[in-house]
Amino acid sequence: MGFAKSQNIANIGRNMKAGPCTSSFKKHRSSILLVFVSALLSACNSSRVPPKPNVQITLVPAANPGGPVQLEFIEGRASGVEPGQRIVLYARSDIWWIQPFANQPFTEIQPDSTWRNSTHLGTDYAALLVEPGFHPATKLPTLPAEGNGVIAIATSKGKFVAPIVPKVIHFSGYDWRVRNAASDRGGEPNSYDPSNVWIDKNGYLHLRMEEHDGVWTCAEVSLTRSLGYGSYIFVVQDIGHLGPSAALGLYTNDDFRTDDIRSELDIELSRWGIADNKNAQYVVQPFYIPENVSRFMAPAGVLTHMLRWESERASFKTVRGSMVGPGSTISEHIFTSGIPIPAKETAHMGLYSYRHSKSSSQQPVEVVIEKFEFLP
Template identity: 45%
Template sequence: MARIAGNLACWGLLACACFCTWGCHAGRARSEPVLVFDQVPLPGPSGAGATGVLRGHVRGARAGQHVVLYALSGTTWWIQPLTIRPLTEIAADGSWSNATHLGTRYAALLVNPGFVPAHQMETLPAENQEYAAVATVAPSGGPAPVQHLRFSNYDWDIREIGSDRNGSPHNYDLANASVDARGALHLHITRTPSGWACAEVALGRSLGYGTYVFSVGDVARMDPAAVLSFFTWDAMGTDQDRREMAAVVSQWGSPRGSNAQYIVQPFYRPANTYRYVAPAGALTFMLRWDPSKTTFTTVRGSGPAGRRTTIAEHAFTSDVPTPRTESVHINLCTFDYTPAPQQQATEVVVQRFQFLP
């Protein structure tokens, strides 16, 4: 009888141990974090005007963790919403939300404190010590409509999502870009409750080699911290420094010295920046893009070429990109790294854009 009691006691201890072991594993399984999408935008191509909002929640997140969002465009996953804003905060109730460029699929990754995510990936990672949870979703429905305007016989996408132009994050307003009855493009920097809102338009396709012509009204009335840029940009690829070439007008917050410059990337190479003084009055900026060089020219006025006076001209023969999926952008925004930041609303009128193959 004692032997039976002893056996029963042993079986009881064994069952208790098994139950405790199972309970530990079950508790550990239940503590594994889970990412869930609650709101997903429509599918669409990436671009300045293609925007949406991703919302969701996470169960089991630890203190200090963040969500990292990606949108799939082509075969590449791009971080959202900005490279300088790569982390999405998790609220106390576990919810999260952020803006995103549109894509064909979306991904959310739960990362630990101090983690620095990649700006782009060809393949999403598996769950591991760096990525506590990974979730993807395919949006349903037809492509989202892109806000655009017609200017100089071209269709331009209007930027709505934020950007890090001029080295700091900026917000945009669709209403800050419009075309008047005469066909001129009006760009504005306006004050909002959350700060300054900028303006940008972009062509939806590549034009490649040729001459790009931008005729602009008087830029002398711009706020000293406002920046007007005409540039090429490849949103689909990061090779060749995104194929950026730019003509820029700004006093960078200090009304002294040069107020205009030509740039090919990377800008930090001394030979890739040329500065000069742009005078008051109407001006025309031209970019001639050839396989072996990029030539910028600024002339006074916006009339026929024979009546123009050349203000500045410079040719770059190194770091000249090759065409791929770049497009033309016109941007009016603020420069924030100055002791004298933006003080007043600013408007610039672009009278005409022309492309000559």
């Protein structure tokens, strides 16, 4: 009994000595466990892969290889986007064409992650999410892959709808397609309205530029077939009433050319926004090469403008009246460099506004073209 009593006293002593240490260890063990779990969670969070950026097309335009004469809206969403990233749109018509215009290649992403813009119609559509500083090509045989500034790509077939039949008029023995879609001709987007084009009882072509439902609209027609080398003759009534920003273009152009070289020969009547400028010029594109432009002053009255397009040679001439006669020449110029080779070029006649947003005011304006003639 004495031994048991001594053993109990020893156990009580040991328990009294161990009690505080055991309690402290338990407390430290909880803290250590909490620190370990926190570190583990922190490591997991730091190694978590952020979601991959993504772009979607949510509103798909109609499928129609209509090229440059028809427009519709296209919409979509982009996720995982960082500041400065934007959308580049393409529509396919044989090749991929940047949208909506070559000089406006980017579509901004809104704070709610949506984007919206207009596009010319095609059989397929593509939206590219790109890095800041990305320089997109205006025309592509195939879309780029991800990388080199392209973050994500979305493509979609166009919706099947009934074909849109463009307005066609008959003038001077030829069929002309009337433009109804916007263009960037003149440096700023211009809208076009087919009602601005008509033929009067004399058989003359009228092109008008005016406001329709709060939108400034222009006019343009283009031949439905290519004529190639030969003489293009335009008889135009007085253009002295044109304001500084109004421009009349008489030219040949291949709207479907697959490279970025402008295959275009121009007779242009405009002061290009400056009231005391010369009001006419001949151009072999690109215009920014000084040798490709010849400017002159076109007087009041009926004028005949001629372009003779030959291999490695483009000859321009403007004369008074509707008939070529002695002493009637106002201006002429011959270009022998950069002359395009015929492919699918067609003749165009268009009345549009040059950088109209910079004009202080605009007034309705109308141009009358009495005759078009082609001589092989």
